[in-house]
Each structure stands twice: as structure tokens, then as C-alpha cells.
Amino acid sequence: MTRNIRPGVRRLFQLSPRTDVQAGADADGELDAFLEERIEYLVGRGMTPGAARAEALARLGAPLHEARTSLRHSASRREARRRVGTMVDELRDDVRFAWRQCMKAPGFTALAVLTLALGIGANTAIFSVVHRLVLAPLPYPEGDRIVMPVQVAAGERDVPLNASAGTGLAAAWLARGHTVAEVAGASERMFAVRADGTMDTIPSAPVTANFLRLLGVRPIFGRGFVRGDELPDGAASVAMISHSLWQQRYGGRSDVLGKTVSVDGIPRTIVGVTPAGLSIPLWRSTPPDIWVPAPLADAASGSTGTMEPGPTVFAWLRPDATPEAASSELQAIASSAPERPGVLPTAENQTPQRFRVMRARDFLGQRERRALQVLFSAVGALLLIACANVANLLLARAWARQHEFAIRGALGASRARIVRQVLTESMMLALAGGLLGVGVAWLSLRLIIALRPPALASLADVRLQTVVLLWTLGVAVATGILFGCVPAILSSAQAPGDALRRETRGGSSGTASRRVRSALIVFEIAASLVLLSGAGLLVRSFAALQAMRLGFEPRGLVYANVLLGMGPFRDQKPQLRAAIIDRLRELPGVTGVAFGVMPGKAFGGPGLETENDPASGQRRLPSVGTVFISPDYFRVARIALLKGRLPDTSIARAPGVTPRGFAFSPEVLVNQEVAHRLWPDGRALGARVRQSNFGRSAGAPAPWSTVVGVVDDTRMPDVHGDRAELQVYSLVPAVLGDVPIVVRTNLPGDEAAPIIKRAIASVHPAIFVRPPLSGDTYLRNGLAPTRFAMALITAFAILALVLAAVGLYGVVAYGVTQRTREIGVRVALGAEPKAVIGLVVGVGLRLAVVGVVLGLAIAMATSRVLRSMLYAISPADPVTLGVTALLVVAVAVLASYVPARRALRIDPAEALRAD
Numbered sequence: 001m002t003r004n005i006r007p008g009v010r011r012l013f014q015l016s017p018r019t020d021v022q023a024g025a026d027a028d029g030e031l032d033a034f035l036e037e038r039i040e041y042l043v044g045r046g047m048t049p050g051a052a053r054a055e056a057l058a059r060l061g062a063p064l065h066e067a068r069t070s071l072r073h074s075a076s077r078r079e080a081r082r083r084v085g086t087m088v089d090e091l092r093d094d095v096r097f098a099w100r101q102c103m104k105a106p107g108f109t110a111l112a113v114l115t116l117a118l119g120i121g122a123n124t125a126i127f128s129v130v131h132r133l134v135l136a137p138l139p140y141p142e143g144d145r146i147v148m149p150v151q152v153a154a155g156e157r158d159v160p161l162n163a164s165a166g167t168g169l170a171a172a173w174l175a176r177g178h179t180v181a182e183v184a185g186a187s188e189r190m191f192a193v194r195a196d197g198t199m200d201t202i203p204s205a206p207v208t209a210n211f212l213r214l215l216g217v218r219p220i221f222g223r224g225f226v227r228g229d230e231l232p233d234g235a236a237s238v239a240m241i242s243h244s245l246w247q248q249r250y251g252g253r254s255d256v257l258g259k260t261v262s263v264d265g266i267p268r269t270i271v272g273v274t275p276a277g278l279s280i281p282l283w284r285s286t287p288p289d290i291w292v293p294a295p296l297a298d299a300a301s302g303s304t305g306t307m308e309p310g311p312t313v314f315a316w317l318r319p320d321a322t323p324e325a326a327s328s329e330l331q332a333i334a335s336s337a338p339e340r341p342g343v344l345p346t347a348e349n350q351t352p353q354r355f356r357v358m359r360a361r362d363f364l365g366q367r368e369r370r371a372l373q374v375l376f377s378a379v380g381a382l383l384l385i386a387c388a389n390v391a392n393l394l395l396a397r398a399w400a401r402q403h404e405f406a407i408r409g410a411l412g413a414s415r416a417r418i419v420r421q422v423l424t425e426s427m428m429l430a431l432a433g434g435l436l437g438v439g440v441a442w443l444s445l446r447l448i449i450a451l452r453p454p455a456l457a458s459l460a461d462v463r464l465q466t467v468v469l470l471w472t473l474g475v476a477v478a479t480g481i482l483f484g485c486v487p488a489i490l491s492s493a494q495a496p497g498d499a500l501r502r503e504t505r506g507g508s509s510g511t512a513s514r515r516v517r518s519a520l521i522v523f524e525i526a527a528s529l530v531l532l533s534g535a536g537l538l539v540r541s542f543a544a545l546q547a548m549r550l551g552f553e554p555r556g557l558v559y560a561n562v563l564l565g566m567g568p569f570r571d572q573k574p575q576l577r578a579a580i581i582d583r584l585r586e587l588p589g590v591t592g593v594a595f596g597v598m599p600g601k602a603f604g605g606p607g608l609e610t611e612n613d614p615a616s617g618q619r620r621l622p623s624v625g626t627v628f629i630s631p632d633y634f635r636v637a638r639i640a641l642l643k644g645r646l647p648d649t650s651i652a653r654a655p656g657v658t659p660r661g662f663a664f665s666p667e668v669l670v671n672q673e674v675a676h677r678l679w680p681d682g683r684a685l686g687a688r689v690r691q692s693n694f695g696r697s698a699g700a701p702a703p704w705s706t707v708v709g710v711v712d713d714t715r716m717p718d719v720h721g722d723r724a725e726l727q728v729y730s731l732v733p734a735v736l737g738d739v740p741i742v743v744r745t746n747l748p749g750d751e752a753a754p755i756i757k758r759a760i761a762s763v764h765p766a767i768f769v770r771p772p773l774s775g776d777t778y779l780r781n782g783l784a785p786t787r788f789a790m791a792l793i794t795a796f797a798i799l800a801l802v803l804a805a806v807g808l809y810g811v812v813a814y815g816v817t818q819r820t821r822e823i824g825v826r827v828a829l830g831a832e833p834k835a836v837i838g839l840v841v842g843v844g845l846r847l848a849v850v851g852v853v854l855g856l857a858i859a860m861a862t863s864r865v866l867r868s869m870l871y872a873i874s875p876a877d878p879v880t881l882g883v884t885a886l887l888v889v890a891v892a893v894l895a896s897y898v899p900a901r902r903a904l905r906i907d908p909a910e911a912l913r914a915d
Helices: 018-044 049-059 063-104 106-135 167-174 211-215 243-250 323-336 368-399 404-412 415-452 454-461 466-490 495-500 513-547 573-585 631-639 672-678 749-761 775-818 819-829 833-861 863-869 878-903 908-914
Strands: 146-151 180-186 188-197 196-208 238-241 260-263 266-273 290-293 310-318 354-358 555-562 592-595 608-610 625-629 641-644 668-673 688-691 707-711 727-731 738-745
Touching: 018 049, 018 063, 049 495, 063 106, 106 368, 106 454, 106 466, 106 775, 106 863, 146 167, 146 323, 167 180, 167 310, 167 323, 180 196, 180 211, 180 368, 180 625, 188 243, 188 290, 211 310, 211 749, 238 243, 238 260, 243 641, 260 290, 310 323, 323 354, 354 631, 354 819, 368 454, 368 466, 368 513, 368 775, 404 415, 415 454, 415 775, 454 775, 513 775, 513 833, 513 878, 555 775, 573 592, 573 738, 573 749, 592 625, 592 631, 631 738, 668 672, 672 707, 672 727, 707 819, 738 749, 749 775, 775 819, 775 863, 775 878, 819 833, 833 878
Parallel strands: 196 290, 238 266, 625 727, 668 707
Antiparallel strands: 146 310, 146 354, 180 310, 188 196, 188 260, 238 290, 260 266, 555 738, 592 738, 608 688, 641 707, 668 727, 688 707
16 A cells, blocks of 8 residues: 555655665655656746756756665665664564563463573583583683693503603604694692791692793782793792792781792792692692792603602694694604603503693593583483473463464464564563573582582582673573474464454364474473483492492591602601601501502503513513502401412512602512403412513613512492402502501591591601591592482483473363363263373373383483493393383373362363353
């Protein structure tokens, strides 16, 4: 109709053309009308038609085609502004109407928002964990460019470059490579420090002058190191102190700069204070309290005689470099170098050395990475269940509003307009759920931090960062669209005339709506069964781990690691070790003390080879764990001696220090797994073994040691507990800087640990004692990864089952409402109560059975995902799957029984009268 309106009237009365083409046509018509009227006026004044036309065109101020084009552009811009204004007005109206609709049904709104908040909150919490551990594991600017060059070691974890890497491979990489922009070195040491009148042995870090620059951080007070500080003939010796030491020893005073602190007897001037919590990246050790400058070769070398974590070289990748390219370049430079000081030697019959670079995310263990994948999948399924639940609620509500939608359609509302209105309501629910989900995520993170295993200790500082909140917003918008689309489309699919002719009461919902709602319920039940089956498998695996045979008695056992460091202890280590042992033996309740680590642990050791025997030849193991002990270690730890005897302490050998440890004592013991691998015929006693990669080259062989005993295998209480570690037990060398001690006590381990720590510290004020570890805590730490995954997945699975039950209840209850007349007729005709209950429960039971069958199929297909997280249980365990299926069916029957009982209260007369 508007096509016949005179040009210019649309603009005068703000009537919008339908398209840009119509707007341009109106502009042309308006211009032509102006010219015609002007020409008529001038002709009437006595001008000729030609002169009048020329005068009218001159009044335009531009050629006709330019004026026409300008007017068209103006009309198009005006129309675009009008459309935006109209959209904003309509959106405002939609939001207001959606708000009124939500307030009219507060119960529905609260249930939908709470359901979404649980799904979005759990998803946000797990994404925070993934972001902290995988996406942004280092809290430094561009921390993903910080890498550690390592040597790939066969049979054990990769080994950081050490020794003289500053003048060897690392320096060559920096000089000849194109992927690395900077190389820095850092090491952890235990230094005897006298600060502010107090002496103690504290964690310290010799680092290169550019180390903080590589991390992208600066001291919070004072200055950092400069190049001259690390040179022997440079300025006066300097040091930086940690924020905690600054607060504890100096009270946070500003006059700390310029004060002198003694580090291993060397006076150093304090020049700066490092940020709170600053530590060496990729290490799980205590943050250093003293930072001292050292050249790269010194920072990455220099043994204190301890067995602290190895010295580390760090590199800063160029912006256009990838870790893969950097690894290839490092390998190429290492292969072309005639000498590679600072790396592991290559023994005969071993593969060539391989090198690569690792980012922080690469150090995340396979078990932890798989646990994160499973958790992220679980919360994704939980979010989909929440969406399906809300979609079901919206479908029921949308069908109840068909009369309203039909009237709006009859009054001229388009299908797109109705869809947009329904989507607006769903988006409001989603955003409200997302806002509440932030609170749920915060609470979930507190739970995750409390349950985190020691391997995920870095989660202690996980927070809801900006990127995580943006993720929450994106998830909320996506869920709003996801669960709003189906109800929006179905609600607008009905023709207005059909909806108006349908009676509003007693009618049943459409076939498409019923099928969609049933399909959503089937999906919810299937997804909840998959989560429940995974939780059940983890629960059974956890129970099996608790019953696992460890090979030692952890209860009543306490492990303490004493670090003597250097400084005043250079020549006093044997005397101090003897004094510590004597002091511990005097403690009440202590029944035994010995040198050695907690059973199941071992320092990563060298390869092991047997003496060439004419009958059996020579055998090798690529790597064995080395445990330095005193002879009474097995009695204290209660490890069974299966064959042979204990080593003779009177047979001494000067300890040889290797690039990776110490030489074996003349007599050693091996565990049963080593004996089985090397001497399957059982002739381990009397055999001779040595380290296969003892020296810096194959030309410096290790001395032989005689096997005098075979002891029982010890296992860690984790999912790999069924595979015993390869272990060799050697007498503790005199120069060992660590003093690993195990104590057997009658007191509970957690009570004895602080007593033992105080007793050790009383021997000398500068001794550093790591927090003692009780056997009970050791067991808890070993079970922590499985407990962590089990607790979270179980919580998500229970929540998913509750949501599925609520959704099933809603579907069945709505079905009862729709079948009120039918049920009334049945009751009027004499139907028994159990028949009515069976009729209603049968609907929910059929949906549950279909969902269970589908869920079992999905659980079987995805069972391999949990394989690496399970112990002594098959991922397709029939008992777990069967019990889970029965539980889901029972919950479904219960959810259907409640509306079935309500159906019994239907009055037949009222039901027929309502019809």
C-alpha cells in the first residue's frame, strides 16, 4: 500500500520503505517532484521551459546525477538509522515483556536460572583450572615463550641441561640459533644465611643477571642484578631477598637496601626485594628467600653435594618461533657439536642423545592431563543436561502459550518476531544463570583447591580471571541460544488459525513437541548414566588402591629430609648426621631410625648392567632408582628381606660422584623386580652389577658392586601401583648433603612429624628441615589424584542425575496435565489406582530404559578414556555398569511416581466438566 504514497510523504511522516531500493526510488521521486514544481513556478513567472529547467537545475548546486547520488546516499543512511532505532526499540520492548513473563512465573524462573547456574558454574570452574594449568600455566607476561631445554632420557623423566651448559650447548644454541632470543640460568641451593642477626639454612637461588628480565618481572623494591654483578671481579657482592624474608626479618622497612647479609660466609649487600611468591618456573620447590648473581656456567653448575633438583637453563623464544622449531634447532646444534658438556653421556649400545624444549604445559603429567580432559568433558555433559532441562521447561511453557502466540500472529506479528521474543526470554534466563554461575564457580574452585593432589599444587592460586569471566559470558550466550532455539521454532510453527480453533483446555500438545521433549529426556538420562558409570569406576578403583599391597608398613612411619647445604657444614656432615640420628633415637615413642627415603620413592638413577656371564651373557636396564640407606632401613620400614643378607658397612669405598648421583657401595641389594628382570633364573645373589653410564664417557666405567640380597618390591599407592619400580639399595655415602631419614614411632604419624622436626632443628640452628612426611600423609598423597577425579566426577554425576530426574518429573507431570480428561474417564470407568500409577510411571520408565540403553552404549564406546585413571578394574566393568543402570532406572521410577500419585487425586467429574 505504501508504494502509491506520494514521494516525500514517507519522509514527512517517518514511514519506512521496505528496502534500500525503495528508499532510493523515493529519493529519486522526491527530486523529480521538486524539479517539476520549480519549473512550473518559473514558467508561470514568464520564463521559457528551457530557461526554467536550467534555473531549477542551478538551484540544486550540483549536476543532476551528483545531486541524485547524494540524495540516494542520504536516504540510505537515514533508512539505516531508522532500522537501528526500530531494532533497539523492539529489543527494549522484548526485554521488558520477557521480564514481565519471568516475574509472572517465579517458580519456573528460579528453577531455570538455578539449573543453568549449576551447569555454567561447574563449566567455568573447570575452565579456570584448564586455563591455569594448560593455557596460561606461568603467571608471567608472555609466559608461554619461556621454555626449558631438556635431554630426553630413556626410561625416566626428561633431564634439564646442567653442568657447564653456559659454555656448551646452551651457549651454542644462543649464538647459532634463530629461535631463541635469550638464555638464562638458575639453580636452587641451600645456603647458610645470617640476616638481621639470625642464622638459618634457607632456600636460595644463584641466577644469571638476566633471569628476572627473562621472566618479565622486576623487583618491587630496589633494583635487580646487572651484568657486572655476576662477574668474579665485578662490584661488591650483592643479593636480592624475597618479599617474605623482607617482611619476616626486616619488618618490611625501606632501609633494608644497603644492609649486609652473609650467604655461606660471604657478605653481600641487599640491592632489591623480589615480588611475593616469586620462584623458579617449572619447579615445585619452595620459593627462594635469597637470590645471588652468578654467570651462566656457575648458575647451571656447582654441586653442593646435595641431591637438590638439578640446575636449570631457561630460554626465551622469539615471537615467531614455535617449540617444535626450537626443539629441531637445538637437536641439530647438539648433533653438530664435537663436545656437548653438561649433558648425559651415551654408553655403548644406547640410542643417540635427543634434545627438545618444554613449556610449562608440557610438564603436566599424563594422568593429570587425562583427568582434566575427563573433568572438562564431564562438565560439558553437565552443561548440556542443564540446557536440555531448561529447553524442556521452555517447551512446556511455549506450548501453554500457543493461544498467546496465535493472537499475536493474527495481529500481524511475523514468525521471526515471535522467535526473537522467545529467544530474548531464553537469553535473559541464560545471562541470569551465568551471573549466578560465577558464584557457583567461585565455590567450586574452593572445593577444587581443597581436594587438589600434590601434583596440582599450582592450583593454590587459581582465580576467576578476566578471560575466565569472558568465557562464562560466552557460555551463557551460547547456552541461551542453544536451549532457546528449539522452543522458539516450535512455538512459532503453529498456524494462528489452527491454534485459535484448538480448545485451550483438555487439548494435548503437538506430536513434534512431545517427541522433542522425550528426546531431550532420553539424552539427559543417557548423559547422566555415562557420568555415573565413570564415577562408579573411579570409586571402585579408589577402593582397590586402598587395599593394594604396598610391600612396607606406612602407618607409624615418618620421613624427614634434612638439607645440610654448604657453609658451616662442609666438614661436619658425618658428625651432624650421627648427632641427628642419636637425637631422634632419644625421642619417646621412637622404635627405630634409619637413613633412607620413604619406600616407593627413589632418586632417578643411571642405567644398570650385569657382569658378562658365559651362561647368561650381559643384561642391561636403561634406568633404575637408587635408594641410599643404612642397614637397618628395612627393619624400620618393614620391608621383607627375601634372600641373602644386609650389606657389610665395614667394606668402604670412596664415593665417586657422577653427573647424576653417586657410585654404588661395594655391596648392594636389589628389589624383586630388578632380580626378575636381570636374573630370571633366580641367581641374583653373588652377581656383580655397575652403573652403565657412570662417567662422562663410555671410557670411564663405574666400579663393580656385588648383590648380597633381594628385598620385596615396594609400591606407590597410585594407579601404577601394580608395576613395581626398579630399585637398587646402596649404603649412604659420607658426602651426601641430603640426610633422608625414616623414623618408626608408636605415635600417630601426623602427631610425630612436628616433634621430629623440632628435634632435628635442635641439633644445629642452621639446619634446614623440610616438613616431615608421615606414612598416612604419604598414602593420602598417593591416592590424591584418584580421589580428586573421583570426588569431582561423582559430584558432577550426582548433579546430572538430579537434573535428569527433575526433567523427567517435569515431562511426566506435564503429560498428566495434558491427559487429565483421559485419566478422569479411566477413573470414572473403575480403573484401579495401581493401573493409573502404572499408566503414568510407564511413560517415564520407557524413556528411562531407552536412555539407559543409549547411555550404556556411549559408556562402552568411551570407556578407554578412563583406562589410565583406573587400577585393578576394567573400564567396561559389568558390575559397575549394571549397578549404575539400575540406579538410574530406580531414580526414573521415583521421579515418575510423584506425578502418578498426583494423577490419583484427579476428580472425574471436574475432569469431564473441564472438557
